[in-house]
Amino acid sequence: MSMDLHHLREWVGREQVAEQTLEPFSAAALSGLLDRAAPPAAGEALPLPWHWLYFLETPARAATGVDGHPQRGGFLPPVPLPRRMWAAGSLQCETPLRLGAPARKTSTVRSVDLKEGRSGPLVFVTVDHVLAQDGRVCIREEQNIVYREAPIGPAPLPAGEKATRAAQWSAVLKPDPALLFRFSALTYNGHRIHYDRDYAVREEFYPALVVHGPLLATALLDLLERARPGAPVRAFSFRALRPAFDTDTLQLCAAAEGDMVELWTQDAQGQVGMVARATLG
Numbered sequence: 120m121s122m123d124l125h126h127l128r129e130w131v132g133r134e135q136v137a138e139q140t141l142e143p144f145s146a147a148a149l150s151g152l153l154d155r156a157a158p159p160a161a162g163e164a165l166p167l168p169w170h171w172l173y174f175l176e177t178p179a180r181a182a183t184g185v186d187g188h189p190q191r192g193g194f195l196p197p198v199p200l201p202r203r204m205w206a207a208g209s210l211q212c213e214t215p216l217r218l219g220a221p222a223r224k225t226s227t228v229r230s231v232d233l234k235e236g237r238s239g240p241l242v243f244v245t246v247d248h249v250l251a252q253d254g255r256v257c258i259r260e261e262q263n264i265v266y267r268e269a270p271i272g273p274a275p276l277p278a279g280e281k282a283t284r285a286a287q288w289s290a291v292l293k294p295d296p297a298l299l300f301r302f303s304a305l306t307y308n309g310h311r312i313h314y315d316r317d318y319a320v321r322e323e324f325y326p327a328l329v330v331h332g333p334l335l336a337t338a339l340l341d342l343l344e345r346a347r348p349g350a351p352v353r354a355f356s357f358r359a360l361r362p363a364f365d366t367d368t369l370q371l372c373a374a375a376e377g378d379m380v381e382l383w384t385q386d387a388q389g390q391v392g393m394v395a396r397a398t399l400g
């Protein structure tokens with residue numbers, strides 16, 4: 120594989136600004152998807168990290184790559200590795216965004232790094248996002264996207280780790296294609312690994328449809344909000360260690376020590392998928 124890291128790093132510092140009213144429809148739709156009793160109303164706080172439903176890109180069909188994502192080389196660097204995943208992220212919430220009001224998102228490419236993983240070469244692209252309302256910063260976010268080589272056949276999943284901690288709170292998440300489809304639709308994510316089983320299995324050699332990283336992070340924060348209603352989350356970080364699939368039955372888990380909460384997902388074998396940490400305050 121030839122990788123011109125120097126060229127890719129020309130994207131560092133690129134900035135993109137978007138403005139939008141946070142329409143209640145998307146929040147109501149996600150609220151339904153999470154089986155919540157009532158959606159937040161206009162004027163109320165938008166739960167974390169529901170801002171992922173807003174500021175969506177609207178690429179032309181002609182500018183869509185074979186994986187269903189916008190072709191690279193626009194705002195994001197044209198990494199020549201085909202398999203994209205959302206690897207990790209962190210959020211700092213200074214004050215919640217208000218639903219129904221205009222907001223502004225400023226995104227900046229912070230870094231492009233090449234690493235040698237156990238699964239092969241990995242290119243990490245880190246993007247910083249700042250979400251503001253009425254001129255005041257509400258949320259600072261770091262998003263870590265990873266690009267991987269095309270496999271030549273089914274490869275073992277990353278080893279991950281076994282859950283060692285007992286959950287204080289837990290809930291079952293049984294993903295199915297309808298859940299993944301609705302989340303893709305809500306985030307206007309055309310990535311075929313989440314809804315096109317033939318593509319996911321035959322082209323990217325996953326065993327089944329891949330559960331979105333942001334859906335797992337959203338479900339973990341939903342578990343926390345139900346466990347500790349009214350306790351604001353000041354910071355949240357997550358890392359997807361091992362992909363989850365629509366054929367899995369997942370356990371969403373959380374355990375608190377004071378204001379620090381460890382969260383994770385595990386599959387039926389107790390293998391951890393996503394690990395996360397929240398700070399309440």
Ligand SMILES: CC(C)(COP(=O)(O)OP(=O)(O)OC[C@H]1O[C@@H](n2cnc3c(N)ncnc32)[C@H](O)[C@@H]1OP(=O)(O)O)[C@@H](O)C(=O)NCCC(=O)NCCSC(=O)C[C@](C)(O)C(=O)O
Pocket residue numbers: 188203204205206207234235236237238239241263265267277278308310329330331332333358359360361362363
């Ligand atoms: C990324 C994979 C392949 C690396 O697995 P590996 O075994 O090759 O890596 P490793 O050997 O464990 O680690 C190599 C280096 O990478 C780092 N690293 C390793 N993992 C991570 C991570 N998650 N986040 C940040 N850094 C990571 C790790 O710390 C190390 O760095 P170092 O050399 O400096 O020590 C593996 O961790 C994996 O498969 N994770 C699951 C990813 C996943 O399921 N994401 C959600 C689904 S994709 C998605 O939602 C998409 C969406 C929404 O459509 C969309 O396009 O945005």
